Amino acid sequence: MKIGVIGAGAVGLYYGSLLQRAGHEVRFLLRRDYDAITRSGLTVTSPGGGFHLEQVRGFRDSRDMGTVDLVLVALKAFANQYLADMVRPLLGEHTALLTIQNGLGNEELLAEAFGGDRVLGGVAMIGVTRGEPGVVNHMALGSIRLGEFSGGLSRRSGQLAAMFTDAGVACTAVADLRKVRWEKLVWNIPFNGLCALTGQTPGRLLATPATRSLVAEIMDEVIAGGNAQGLSEPISREYGEEMLATTARHTGDYRPSMMVDRLEGRPLELEAIYRIPLRYAAQQGAAMVRVGMLHALLELGEPVQP
């Protein structure tokens, strides 16, 4: 399969490299890592065993990439105003779009630009960061749940899940993409924001009783906000407790992407991870008071938009 990866941060580079290793023809839109990767290839480190790809197809401009069968979108959501223009040159008649970006609103953006029939979304549970240019450090986890934007199970979503599975990524197709999006928010909303705000890791937040309780309370708010959307089945309270346990076990020392963004002076994905979920929840009468407070505190540190 010909695959174009748009947004070659840690997540895009990681999954793209696994797909290339499995035999697919993968083309990466690169910026910071262009020189290093086109010269020396791409290295993935991982506790489960790393690997190196000698030859990687890198491009500086998506107009040079040609059409593909699948566009894998892993762009930071704060750059979404550029997304449609980056994707357009890659589209053939049957090209599918799979966005594995964080938060809500990404499928809607692609559907508006290119039609909802092309669009799938995926939720990646993964700890991965960029190292030196040309190096990606996989820390923990890595599974993907994906589904059609328009809902339901399709032949296409099953094929894409099989493709990832064959490449070594635990992947399942789901009928209710919105539910898994909200499930991911149960992790992202507390940990991304609290870690970015306080400069502390998830493990430190969970080791302090006051903030461990706060994380659990925020998770409960997000679960209630998601369940107010009329999902195919509700997210259980236990889901939050499992997330706490998984985090303490696997990703306590991991720096969530938003924490890294703040430490490195980049803007934060506030629209996708906070504002749109807050708006959707409020529209259904779910208040998410602590989530709103966290968003306000994160706003304080943001650069003023031009």
Added chain:
Amino acid sequence: MKIGVIGAGAVGLYYGSLLQRAGHEVRFLLRRDYDAITRSGLTVTSPGGGFHLEQVRGFRDSRDMGTVDLVLVALKAFANQYLADMVRPLLGEHTALLTIQNGLGNEELLAEAFGGDRVLGGVAMIGVTRGEPGVVNHMALGSIRLGEFSGGLSRRSGQLAAMFTDAGVACTAVADLRKVRWEKLVWNIPFNGLCALTGQTPGRLLATPATRSLVAEIMDEVIAGGNAQGLSEPISREYGEEMLATTARHTGDYRPSMMVDRLEGRPLELEAIYRIPLRYAAQQGAAMVRVGMLHALLELGEPVQP
């Protein structure tokens, strides 16, 4: 009048120096500033005109201070476990105790140790910080409202209010001390905590729409928490709006005491300003959700108690 000042931070030094300038015999329990003040006196800078006291009675140990007519308590509330022992040597038969410490629980502590009849509380609205040893910088405001711990107007509270007024401090005696304590919390709870947490000044918080709204929401929670205590008359919603306006006008650049404590690595007055108010509010069924979240975030940065 013989006055002993316990807790010679910026607030204690400022009011004590005004009382000495007005002719009272003031004795200060000093620690950091002992050498500078006993050698060179005490300097107060102020936008309204500063002054210098050449001779200041400083002590390292309250057992050397002798008995006084009034003990003025301005100790940081996080050192309250030492307060009763510091105060005891100053007490004669009719000595009154006036605590102008922050938050709730301070009068209760003194009343338990020495009897409620001796105890008055005062709420200072002031922006003042310590400079070099021997220097106090008065930035803005300075009024005090004081009242009997046991409630009601007394001859004594009227005399103390007159004493402060004669010394140049706008001061009134109030019948309901609890109400003015909660009114002070309407300012202290949002600004002390948010400034300590974010490292930003009140002015910056008010200039950012998201955090300005958050401050107003927290003020509303504190007003509801106070009004659930059965005050003599409720605190009005407008009180919060006036606080916002006064802050923007007078103390936007001021660093609240808790922000200074955090910047200088001291513990925070979390018990008096957050935990006791949260407990009192919860006992009356007022939740103060945002206040609880702010407290949890402040707890995260605290040193572990031995």
